[in-house]
Amino acid sequence: MANNRYDLAVIGSGPGGYEAAIRASQLKMRTCVIERDRPGGVCLNWGCIPSKALLNSAETMEIIAAAGREHGIQTGDVTFDFARVIARSREAADKLSRGVRFLLRKNNIDLFEASAAFAAPDRLTLSRSDGKAPAVNTIEADRILIATGSRERLFPGMTIGDGMLTSREALVYDQLPESIAVIGAGAVGLEFAYFYHCFGAKVTIIELEKQVLPGCDAEIAEELRRSLLKRKIDLLLGHGYKSAARHGDRWTVTVDNNGQSRTVEAEMVLVAVGRVPNSDGLGLDKVGVELAPGGFIRIDDSFRASRSEIYAIGDVIRPPLLAHKASAEGIAAVEIMAGAREPGFDLLNIPACVYCQPEVATIGMTEAAARAAGIEVKIGKFPFRANGKAVAVNHVEGFVKLVAGKKYGEVIGCQIIGHGATDLISEVVLGKTLEATTLEFGRTVHPHPTLSETVMEAALAAEGEAINF
Amino acid sequence: MSIDITMPKLSDTMEEGKILRWLKHPGDKVTHGEPLAEVETDKADMVMEAFDDGVMQEILLAEGESAPVGAPIARLAAPGEEIKPAAPPSPGALAELAPAAEQPESAPVQAAQPPRAASRPVAVRKRSLKEAEEPEASNGAAPPAEAAKPSHPEPGGDGPEPKAMPRPEPEREPAGATRDTAAMRPASVPPRTTAPAHEHGDQAKIKASPLARRAAEEAGVDLAQVQGTGPEGRITKRDIDNFLRQQQLFRQRRLVTPREGLPGTWEELSKMRRTIAQRMATSKREIPHFYVTMEIDMEEAVRLKKSLEATELFDEAITYNDIVIKACTLALGRYPRMNASFENDGIRIHPSINIGMAVAVEDGLIVPVIKECQQLTLPEIARAAHRLVAKAAQGGFTADELSGATFSISNMGMLGIEHFSAVIVPPQAAILAVSAIKERPVVRNGQVAVGTTMMLTVSCDHRIVDGVVAGRFLQEMKRFLENPASLLV
Numbered sequence: 001m002a003n004n005r006y007d008l009a010v011i012g013s014g015p016g017g018y019e020a021a022i023r024a025s026q027l028k029m030r031t032c033v034i035e036r037d038r039p040g041g042v043c044l045n046w047g048c049i050p051s052k053a054l055l056n057s058a059e060t061m062e063i064i065a066a067a068g069r070e071h072g073i074q075t076g077d078v079t080f081d082f083a084r085v086i087a088r089s090r091e092a093a094d095k096l097s098r099g100v101r102f103l104l105r106k107n108n109i110d111l112f113e114a115s116a117a118f119a120a121p122d123r124l125t126l127s128r129s130d131g132k133a134p135a136v137n138t139i140e141a142d143r144i145l146i147a148t149g150s151r152e153r154l155f156p157g158m159t160i161g162d163g164m165l166t167s168r169e170a171l172v173y174d175q176l177p178e179s180i181a182v183i184g185a186g187a188v189g190l191e192f193a194y195f196y197h198c199f200g201a202k203v204t205i206i207e208l209e210k211q212v213l214p215g216c217d218a219e220i221a222e223e224l225r226r227s228l229l230k231r232k233i234d235l236l237l238g239h240g241y242k243s244a245a246r247h248g249d250r251w252t253v254t255v256d257n258n259g260q261s262r263t264v265e266a267e268m269v270l271v272a273v274g275r276v277p278n279s280d281g282l283g284l285d286k287v288g289v290e291l292a293p294g295g296f297i298r299i300d301d302s303f304r305a306s307r308s309e310i311y312a313i314g315d316v317i318r319p320p321l322l323a324h325k326a327s328a329e330g331i332a333a334v335e336i337m338a339g340a341r342e343p344g345f346d347l348l349n350i351p352a353c354v355y356c357q358p359e360v361a362t363i364g365m366t367e368a369a370a371r372a373a374g375i376e377v378k379i380g381k382f383p384f385r386a387n388g389k390a391v392a393v394n395h396v397e398g399f400v401k402l403v404a405g406k407k408y409g410e411v412i413g414c415q416i417i418g419h420g421a422t423d424l425i426s427e428v429v430l431g432k433t434l435e436a437t438t439l440e441f442g443r444t445v446h447p448h449p450t451l452s453e454t455v456m457e458a459a460l461a462a463e464g465e466a467i468n469f
Numbered sequence: 470m471s472i473d474i475t476m477p478k479l480s481d482t483m484e485e486g487k488i489l490r491w492l493k494h495p496g497d498k499v500t501h502g503e504p505l506a507e508v509e510t511d512k513a514d515m516v517m518e519a520f521d522d523g524v525m526q527e528i529l530l531a532e533g534e535s536a537p538v539g540a541p542i543a544r545l546a547a548p549g550e551e552i553k554p555a556a557p558p559s560p561g562a563l564a565e566l567a568p569a570a571e572q573p574e575s576a577p578v579q580a581a582q583p584p585r586a587a588s589r590p591v592a593v594r595k596r597s598l599k600e601a602e603e604p605e606a607s608n609g610a611a612p613p614a615e616a617a618k619p620s621h622p623e624p625g626g627d628g629p630e631p632k633a634m635p636r637p638e639p640e641r642e643p644a645g646a647t648r649d650t651a652a653m654r655p656a657s658v659p660p661r662t663t664a665p666a667h668e669h670g671d672q673a674k675i676k677a678s679p680l681a682r683r684a685a686e687e688a689g690v691d692l693a694q695v696q697g698t699g700p701e702g703r704i705t706k707r708d709i710d711n712f713l714r715q716q717q718l719f720r721q722r723r724l725v726t727p728r729e730g731l732p733g734t735w736e737e738l739s740k741m742r743r744t745i746a747q748r749m750a751t752s753k754r755e756i757p758h759f760y761v762t763m764e765i766d767m768e769e770a771v772r773l774k775k776s777l778e779a780t781e782l783f784d785e786a787i788t789y790n791d792i793v794i795k796a797c798t799l800a801l802g803r804y805p806r807m808n809a810s811f812e813n814d815g816i817r818i819h820p821s822i823n824i825g826m827a828v829a830v831e832d833g834l835i836v837p838v839i840k841e842c843q844q845l846t847l848p849e850i851a852r853a854a855h856r857l858v859a860k861a862a863q864g865g866f867t868a869d870e871l872s873g874a875t876f877s878i879s880n881m882g883m884l885g886i887e888h889f890s891a892v893i894v895p896p897q898a899a900i901l902a903v904s905a906i907k908e909r910p911v912v913r914n915g916q917v918a919v920g921t922t923m924m925l926t927v928s929c930d931h932r933i934v935d936g937v938v939a940g941r942f943l944q945e946m947k948r949f950l951e952n953p954a955s956l957l958v
Contacts, residue, residue, distance in 0.1 A: 301779035344779035410680040410706070435678030435706055 006030050008334070009124060009141035011116045011282070014041020016314030016326030017147030018100050023331045025107040027338040032110040032139060034126065039100040039111065042149055043323040045093050046168045051191055053089035054171070055355050058198035062357065065198075070394060082199065083174040090172065112136065118144075118283040121309045143309055143337060146297060147330060148282065150275035150315035155241060162246060163268045167192060170270055177201050181253045181266040183241050185212040187354040189272035190224075194356035197233050204234040204264050206241060206255050213354065217366040217401060217415040224417060227358055227397055236264070244269055277316040292318075301343040303333035311337070318347075325350045351429050353422040358397045361425035364413030364432060367403050376406035380438065380462025382454050384418045386469040389449035395419030400458040402428070402438070409438030409462060420451045427455050438462045472521050474505070474543040476536045479517065479868040482744055483510045487535040488542065492516075493525045499545060506542075511744040513835045513866045522548050677704035684709045711786065714855060715883055741833040752895050756811075757931040760890045763943040765950050767906045768921045773953040783848040790826070790880050791851040793903050795956045798822050798842040798850075800945035801876060807942050808875050810896035811932050825874030825894065826854065828861040835861060836894065838874045847956050882906060888924040898933040899942075902926040923950075 007029035010017045017033060018040070024031040038045045061080070067073040104111050114126035114134035122141060126134040152166035160169060163177070167188050178201060182193045185207035197203045205228070207214070211221040212228070212235070228235055239255040239262075246252075253264045277295045284291070290306040292298045297305055297312040305312050313333045314326030328350070335341035354360040370377045380402040384390040398418025405412055411432040416424050431441060441459030446452050453468075460466045476486050489507040493499050504516045523545040530542040675692045677685070681704045685692050688709065695712045697704035738746060770792055777787050801808045801822050809818045822843045825836040837857035839850060860866055879891040880903040891902040904924040911920030925946060929939045949955050 301776060342779075343775075344781075405680075408680055408683045435680035437679050437683060439683075440679050 004136050004139050006032050006110075006139065006141040008032075008143050008145060008337070009034065009116075009139050010145045010147055011124070012041060012147035012149055012278075012314075013039045013100060013104070013111070014147060014149045014314065014326060015043045015323040016149065016330040017041065017145070018104060019327040020145055020147060020313065020330030020334050021109045022103060022107050024334045024337075025109050027334060027340065029334075029338070031107075032112060032141075033104060034112045034114060034116040034124065034139070036113070036115040036129070038097050039104065040093075040097040042151075042168075044096045044100065046171060048323050049096055050089040050093040050171045051167065051188075051195075052355060053092040054085065054195050055191060057085045057088065058195045059357060061198045080199065082176040085199075086172060086174040112139070115281070117281065118287045118289075118310075121287045121307045143311060145330070145333060146279075146282065146305070146310065146312040146316055147314050147326065148278040148316050149326070150277050150321050152271070153274045153276045154271060155273070158244070158271065163249075163251060164244065164246075164271070165268065166271050177266070177268040179203075179266040180268040180270055181206060181251065181264045182270045182272060183253070184272035184274070185209075185235070185237070186214065186272060186274065187352075189270070190228075190354055190356045192270050192272065193228075193233055194231075197231060202234075202266075204236065204266065206236045206239050206253065206264065208238070208240045210238045212237070213360065216360065216362060218368065219401060220360060220362075220415045220417045223398060224358070224360060241273075275315065275321050279316050301345070302336045303329065303345075320347075320350060320352060322350060322352060349429065349432055351425050353425070355422060358395075358418045359421040360415070360417045361421040362413070362415045363425055363429050364411060365403060366413055366415065367401070370403055370412050375412060377403050377412055378406050378409070378462050379403060380458040380460065380466070382457040382461050382466060382469055384451070384454060386457070387449075387451060387454050389451050389453070390419065392449065393419070395451075400424070400454045402441075402455075402458040402462050404438050404459070404462045409459075410435055411437075414455075414458075416454075418451070418454075424452060424455055427452060471526055472523060472545040472547065473541040474519075474545055476508075476530075476538050476540050476542050477517055477868075478538045479508060479510050479515045479871075482748070483538060485535050485537045485740075486510050486517075487740075488530050488532050489514060490532055491528055491543075493519075495525050495527060497525045499523055499525055507865070509740070511740040513741075513830070513861070513871060515866045515868060515871070518867075519545075521545055524548070675704065676702060678706065680706045681709050688713055714786070714788065714858065739832050741830075741835075745833050748895065749892050752892050756893050756895060758893060758928050759931050759936065759939070760926055760928050761936060761939040761943060762888065762890075762924055762926040763940075763947055764909075765923045765925055765947050766911070766920060767923045767950065770950050770953045771906065771921055773956070783851070785848050785851040785855060787847060787851050788854075789882060789906060790878075790903075791847060791854055792950070792953065792956060793880065793901075794824055794826070794839065794842065794850050794854060794878060795847045796946050796949040796953075797824065797876070797878060797901060798845075799949050799955070800942055802843055803945050804938055804942045806934050806938055807899050807927075807929075809898040809933050810875070811898070811930055812896055816898075816933050819875040821875065823873050823875045825877040826857070827877060827879040827891075828858055830861055835866075835871060836874060836877060837861060837866060837870050838872065840873065877901070878903060882923070888926065890926045890928050893928050893930055897930075899927050899929045899939070902928065 008024045008031045010021045010033045013035040116124040119125045124139045182189045182205045193203045239257045242254040244253045290298045303311045313329035315321040351363045383399040385396040401415045403413040414428040438459040446456045487509040499519045526546040527544040699705045825838045839853045877900040882905040886904045891900045906923045
């Protein structure tokens with residue numbers, strides 16, 4: 001029987017937990033990971049990865065649908081096997097989950113498939129929901145890192161089933177509905193709306209705020225709204241969810257707009273109204289770990305919770321609830337533990353992406369947020385329709401909007417909407433990390449013809465020197 | 470009817486002032502409270518504001534020249550009044566004629582220069598002002614010695630040694646001989662808009678972000694002197710900001726030309742030095758000083774500052790100076806007798822805590838004041854302090870910002886000073902001398918250990934307070950600094 005004492009025990013094997021564990025192992029800590037579901041967490045199994053597989057199928061449908069009109073390539077009647085679409089997405093998830101298992105083994109990290117709860121600040125009790133005995137009953141560790149992530153938020157009284165689902169159920173639901181009401185126009189809601197729309201479902205999006213992607217730059221949101229309308233996706237902005245009732249095999253969703261209520265009929269309802277941290281069920285109160293409002297675990301700048309042996313990272317500590325933020329925090333936390341990095345973490349340099357078409361990618365502050373914070377900015381905008389590659393490949397929707405400091409032109413923020421936006425943003429993120437200014441963006445030679453030229457031109461535009469627009 | 474504008478008394482001790490730059494010129498509309506001119510006084514460069522509405526009619530004291538307090542320096546026409554050209558061409562009329570006459574020469578100048586420096590034909594106006602000045606000088610208002618002096622030693626006296634080429638800050642320059650070569654100036658104006666901070670010499674080898682390079686170049690900071698905190702010592706914008714703040718706190722109003730003086734020369738006292746000489750001598754002559762020192766454990770305060778930095782909770786980076794000011798305010802609140810002055814053979818205990826902080830500038834020091842400290846939170850104190858320090862570097866204090874202190878702090882921590890005592894600024898009761906935070910041997914539980922400590926020395930006026938009060942005041946400061954969470958409340 002192996003020694004159950006570790007330098008570090010990580011609860012959760014999502015992108016935050018497993019990457020932290022690998023970094024810890026690299027830094028010579030004896031490390032284990034405890035996972036109650038599948039290795040890889042929500043991201044690999046129930047989020048980022050399988051949804052991107054579905055969106056790739058959706059985009060393929062959209063390309064085929066336009067093939068005759070745009071390219072003169074006639075396809076005849078197009079049919080599809082929706083169950084196969086879902087199955088392919090599961091295959092991608094399974095493959096990556098196996099990959100995580102392999103990476104943990106390769107790095108000599110013990111994986112325990114069980115639920116964990118604190119018995120003491122340095123001791124965890126393991127249990128399994130299937131009644132089987134876990135490999136070990138308790139684990140002791142000098143430090144314990146909570147990386148338990150988050151789960152889908154539901155409205156009070158709402159139950160899942162009978163065609164009422166969250167993204168998690170939708171990812172394995174292999175029947176295509178003829179109509180669907182999507183509650184919430186955030187990233188998840190928009191991605192599923194786009195997915196179902198491409199396979200021919202009638203989609204209605206319901207959003208309480210007055211714009212899609214609440215909190216995003218207003219011009220970007222407006223461009224996306226127009227794009228959704230062009231695709232004939234119905235949008236009810238400024239409409240709050242009231243209730244949903246099942247009538248026969250259909251749902252009637254009641255929504256409210258300034259006291260005026262109306263109903264939306266649909267075969268399926270997808271609830272995408274945010275996520276809640278998984279800070280319950282761990283016995284945190286027993287070991288004196290404090291929670292902040294919203295159920296997030298309160299931490300200091302070293303990711304230390306209110307007990308000095310206990311650390312936490314990722315969705316369970318604070319927004320934004322994003323896989324790459326969790327990974328970065330996990331690695332930072334472990335390096336701080338090892339004394340290899342100074343405490344602190346820059347939350348303003350975390351990109352965020354939406355993968356519907358056109359894609360949206362953002363970094364840093366919006367123009368409005370910067371101005372509200374009293375930062376003097378100049379704006380550089382460059383539309384895709386003025387970019388050679390975008391015209392050639394017929395993706396002319398969208399633009400790059402760069403928010404630069406007025407005096408020196410440093411990146412305060414950047415928002416991109418358009419094809420490939422989620423890949424384009426990385427250049428700006430790197431630039432922001434290195435404190436590049438519009439001068440460096442503008443003088444860096446970008447290959448022609450590529451969509452990346454839009455970023456360079458936006459930087460030039462901020463100085464009033466765009467060449468092609 | 471026209472209104473005479475006279476040289477204002479911008480500080481308690483000011484006797485005369487020198488016009489550095491007129492901000493309003495004949496023909497300009499002036500409204501109450503608008504800045505009229507930058508004036509050099511014994512304490513600092515300050516902005517003089519208008520007390521009346523009207524139209525600037527005539528400037529009587531040229532840039533670079535001095536006049537005693539109360540002497541007329543300009544004339545304002547009441548609103549609506551015609552500016553009538555006098556028989557000998559008045560400055561107003563000349564100034565209006567001048568641009569046309571100067572056009573061929575000055576056109577390229579205007580294109581290359583920053584707009585504020587470019588618009589006025591300085592040489593022409595100066596000539597006209599000389600004429601206007603003659604009758605004023607003989608009207609007896611000014612003590613003859615003072616009035617006569619400016620024309621001779623002044624141009625070189627206050628600035629660095631004269632140079633053949635005009636310097637790149639035309640608006641700051643005393644109107645000496647170099648002023649007339651307006652047409653030569655473009656050569657000295659750096660090509661700001663296009664010059665990147667790129668590679669020249671050693672600066673290029675230092676790891677620094679492009680943003681940091683630009684900010685450093687603009688502020689005239691030598692990157693070699695900056696400690697980088699980015700990965701592998703890379704210098705970031707934050708490092709430049711911190712460097713500038715520290716520099717401004719403790720030295721050199723102009724980084725490039727610290728005033729040191731040449732061996733074997735005699736120099737006349739500048740106004741600022743004269744004031745310092747008088748007041749410090751008065752202080753030591755009249756105030757019975759005594760000094761009390763205490764060692765403060767700064768470990769918790771260091772930790773507080775670090776965690777404030779790491780969490781970036783406040784926009785303003787909090788410095789140790791800010792922390793000391795806050796702790797001092799709290800301690801003064803408990804020992805109000807330390808916040809007093811000796812006046813008319815009595816003791817006035819002040820209702821507000823206005824803390825003056827000694828800031829070194831090129832030729833001496835000034836003591837800008839943070840008012841009503843008892844009402845300010847730590848970040849508010851930080852903001853006020855940093856603003857005043859920035860002003861000390863750039864000039865432009867209002868009279869209000871340099872007067873009304875009820876207690877002063879002199880901080881030499883950044884220079885690594887072990888321990889020192891300061892001279893009281895009359896009529897205040899005390900001044901606090903802050904030294905460096907250092908690792909020093911301390912005794913804990915009977916064992917010698919390495920601690921992080923700082924020495925505080927308070928100099929007190931024995932006519933106002935006795936040793937017990939001074940000691941208790943320092944004990945109180947120690948309590949706050951060693952339990953710094955109290956500073957955030």
